[in-house]
Amino acid sequence: MPANKNALIRYKTIDNCLRNPYRRWTVEDLVEACADALCQFEGIRRGVSLRTIQGDLQMMRSDKLGYNAPIEVYEHKYYRYSDPNYSIMNLPLSQGDIETMTEAVNLLRQFEDFDHFSEMADVVSRLQDNLTVAQGGRKIVDFERNSDLKGLRFLNPLYNHIARRQTIKVKYKSFTSRQPHNYIVYPHLLKEYRNRWFLFCTSKRGKLYNFALDRIESIAEMPGAPYKDNPDFDPEAYFDDIIGVTRWGNPVKITFWASKEQAGYIATKPIHPSQRIVTDKAEDGSMIFSVIVQPNWEFFSLMLGFGPGVRILAPGVVVREMKRKLKKAIEQYSAPLADFGFNDAEDPGDLLHG
Numbered sequence: 001m002p003a004n005k006n007a008l009i010r011y012k013t014i015d016n017c018l019r020n021p022y023r024r025w026t027v028e029d030l031v032e033a034c035a036d037a038l039c040q041f042e043g044i045r046r047g048v049s050l051r052t053i054q055g056d057l058q059m060m061r062s063d064k065l066g067y068n069a070p071i072e073v074y075e076h077k078y079y080r081y082s083d084p085n086y087s088i089m090n091l092p093l094s095q096g097d098i099e100t101m102t103e104a105v106n107l108l109r110q111f112e113d114f115d116h117f118s119e120m121a122d123v124v125s126r127l128q129d130n131l132t133v134a135q136g137g138r139k140i141v142d143f144e145r146n147s148d149l150k151g152l153r154f155l156n157p158l159y160n161h162i163a164r165r166q167t168i169k170v171k172y173k174s175f176t177s178r179q180p181h182n183y184i185v186y187p188h189l190l191k192e193y194r195n196r197w198f199l200f201c202t203s204k205r206g207k208l209y210n211f212a213l214d215r216i217e218s219i220a221e222m223p224g225a226p227y228k229d230n231p232d233f234d235p236e237a238y239f240d241d242i243i244g245v246t247r248w249g250n251p252v253k254i255t256f257w258a259s260k261e262q263a264g265y266i267a268t269k270p271i272h273p274s275q276r277i278v279t280d281k282a283e284d285g286s287m288i289f290s291v292i293v294q295p296n297w298e299f300f301s302l303m304l305g306f307g308p309g310v311r312i313l314a315p316g317v318v319v320r321e322m323k324r325k326l327k328k329a330i331e332q333y334s335a336p337l338a339d340f341g342f343n344d345a346e347d348p349g350d351l352l353h354g
Contacts, residue, residue, distance in 0.1 A: 006038060010048070010056050011067075013037040015088045017079075018071065024078045027053060060088065151197065151213030155190065158199055158219065162187045167225035170201070171217040180217050185209060186228050189235050191245055193298075198245050200238075202230040210245055243272055244298025251294050255313045260285030262309030271302060288313070300325060 013034045017025050025033075031053045038044040057079070060069040070082040161168050168187060173180035185201035192198075197213040208230060241251035255278060258266050263286055267277065271291060278288040293299055295318045303310055304325060312322045337343065 006042065006044070007056070009037050009041055010034045010053070011060060011088060014053070014056060014060065015069075018069075018081045019084075019087055021080075021084060025080065026077055027057075027079065030057075030079065151216055154199075154213050154216055154219055155197060158187060158190060158213075161219070161221065162190065165227040167222040167227050168201075169220045169222055170199075170211060171219070172211050173215055173217060175215070183209065183211075184222060184225070186230070188230060188233055191239075193245050200233065200235075202228065202233065206230070208233055241274070241292065242294050242296055242298070243302060244296065246296040246298055248294050248296035251292050252315055252318070253290055253292050254295065254299075254315070254318055255288060255290045256303070257286060257288050257311045257313055258306070259309040262306050263287035266306075266310075295321065304329075 014030055017023075017030055017033050023029075027050065031048050031050055034053060034056075035047045038048065057071055059065060060067045061071050062068070067088050069088060070086055071079060072082045073079055158168075160166075166187075168185060170183045170185055171180050172183060183201075183203060185203055187199060187201045189200040190197060191200060199209075199211045199213060199216070201209050201211065203209060238247075239245075242248075263280075266275075266289060267280075267287065272293050274290075274292040276290050278290050280287045282288075300322065303312065303322065312319050
């Protein structure tokens, strides 16, 4: 990129001049054109020196900025492009440029559910189409996203209610409730965790709620109802000592062992910012880690996901809860298939593929 905006204006002006086949351009003509452009766009009236434009021509000819412009002098005083189709604005993207822009476009796609980004949708789509062509139709980056997730239609309205500090009524049905309930709440924050969105809000009595958007049935503004902040809810600190979105008790130091197969994965992708290596000297390649978190539902879900590759060592209360969950899982696998709607003589694998 040019060193500053004025240089970019000069380069673009010279480019426009040299692409014009209906006029012959001397270096003095280019000086005048650049001076006019700087006056028009930046209000600079002191003009441009001949030496500056000569330096610009040399810079455009070189590969320092990636231009390599085919500028030639003919009849000993006129300048033009030897390739009439050349322009510094038509430079091909490098593979690095393509990969970087593709990641940026895919990142912008994650916000398409918000109306605030709707004006960018057409630009993003055109960028994505051009990048697809530039990379030969190959997909380079694939972001995890569940477009079928229920509740995404509430993202934009809730965003606006939070931004405008509006009290709302939420009709919500939790997984444990038989019937939905109405809540008058003050919305504070939208939070994403593992492709699910959650609304953090406070009731009139000051209770902080965490509503999963896929369990919300409707929302409605409450005109005239004053909005109230929750001084005890600080989004910058609320999630510091938890994994996920659920708070459960106080944070404790949890120590756990990881097998060789899981240790490298956990070491390179920590399960929480507080994660530390306790020991990595075992001959079998296993490691011991510690984290300081609240042992909430998301924590145990994550630990169970590692299967036999992880064992919690301390504290005892967390170890006992993990044992209880594992025991329950073993009991389920020990129960006859008929308890789960299968005939003992049937092969569940065949049913899954049938």
